[in-house]
Amino acid sequence: MGLMNTMPAPEDVFVAWLMHQPRNADLVVAASAEVARLQSYASHPGAKRLHDLFCALIREKKASARPQSSQTKQ
Template identity: 50%
Template sequence: MLATIESNPSESGRPESVFVSWLLWQPREADLPIEALKELSKLARYADRDPDIVRLRSLFATLAGQTGRPH
């Protein structure tokens, strides 16, 4: 198996890709809004330092029912 290394690490984990990967790894019986709240609490320490994290937090907040539709 070959591993690839991104020349620009910040582009390797676009927020939408990270979110979809997270969704796919959730167990079938998971309560997704509750799990999304857990992820929001983990991301809270990063505040608004990076626009990708802001976008990822927005996706989790939407799933958790804390906001309207994502922009």
């Protein structure tokens, strides 16, 4: 049997990327660059999942950057 070439799980890739970001990195900017890079691979399910993880990070960081009063209004 030959060597199996398995791809790492998208979640593992995402965590590794996140852990390697510089301490004061703008994660929205860095994640946005990854989203743009991954768009051409959107037909691959693993790349799509990784893309979705980066998009979720961007949404969370933007939501946490909003003033507190705008988050509590309905």
